[in-house]
Amino acid sequence: MELVHTDVCGPTTVESLGDDASRKSWIYAIRKKSEVYHTFKKWKALVENETGNKTKCLKSDSGGEYRDGGFHEYCSNNGIRLIRTVKRTPQENGLAEGMNRTIMERPRCMRIHADLPLQFWAAAVDTAVYLINRSPANALNCGIPEEEWSGKPINYSFLRVFGCIAYAHIDKEERKKLDSKSQKCVFIGYGGDEYGYRLWDYKHNKIIRSRDVIFDESRLYKHRLQEHGIEKDNKEYMELDEPEDGQVPRTKYPEVLDETTDTEIGAGVGAVREDIETMILTGIAELVTGDENIKGYLTIEYNFTYDSVIQRFSSNKS
DSSP states (O other): OOOEEEEEETTTTEEEEEETTTOOEEEEEOSSGGGHHHHHHHHHHHHHHHHSOOOOEEEEOSOGGGTSTTHHHHHHHTTOEEEEOOTTOGGGGHHHHHHHHHHHHHHHHHHHHHTOOGGGHHHHHHHHHHHHTTSOBGGGTSBOHHHHHHOSOOOOTTOOOTTEEEEEEOOGGGSOTTSOSEEEEEEEEEOTTSSSEEEEETTTTEEEEESSEEEEEEEEHHHHHHHTTOOOSSOSSOOOOOOOTTOOOEEEEOOOOOTTTSOOOSTTOOOOOHHHHHHHHTTSEEEOOOOTTOOSOEEEEEOOOHHHHHHHHHHOOO
């Protein structure tokens, strides 16, 4: 506890704290920056009770949350030396800033990979920090922060894939004889200070905690959506088909267009948008679909070079 790094990342808002020696990190979700003072007091009581050591130095940026609301006075009364960086120089607090970036990037990838709703960002952040503390750190010569902090070996046998399908056992007191013995859920994290796994019962839209769980790590929440034919309108990423060797990639537009309002191109093919029509009329793209039974699906093939595009658009007076 010789040196502790801290920073607030918003507008989520998240406060992170990290021990310089063990590189262990703590994360707290707060509603507003004014809660930083009370959050720090709770963290200080927790870690000092665990280790028996006193917090001696706290390094932060020059944000008002570390100066106002009694924070400075509290640190002075408890003998904690405050180190503040110069304004607009996040590199001076590089350890905390770098950890905040990691804490934001990993949960984003985890949540999007499983296609979970945005409301589970906090669960993804908690899980990411839980795994970071149990992963090798370069600063410790590939040592484990949690082992450095607790002095005990880490058990990895209970780790599971974030966002995978899970079946939680239903106690006999909570079901009838012919009812199902398990509830299909989604795994969203570990218990932390509580025993058991944290699961999302998407059927009843509630969070449950259970220790008797069977996991299907080969299937994620997004696979359930695909099986039921559910497609999200606001996709957060783009899926691209890898072209075969020697072939030009083709772009597919699986949107059913209104044939009564747009221009028809080809027999049986739905109307296309104005920009696609312009590309076809100017020769930049070619219509390659030949199935007359398919309506509302258009496949175009791009076959041009940069010079040809400039030449065709220059000659096109419209």
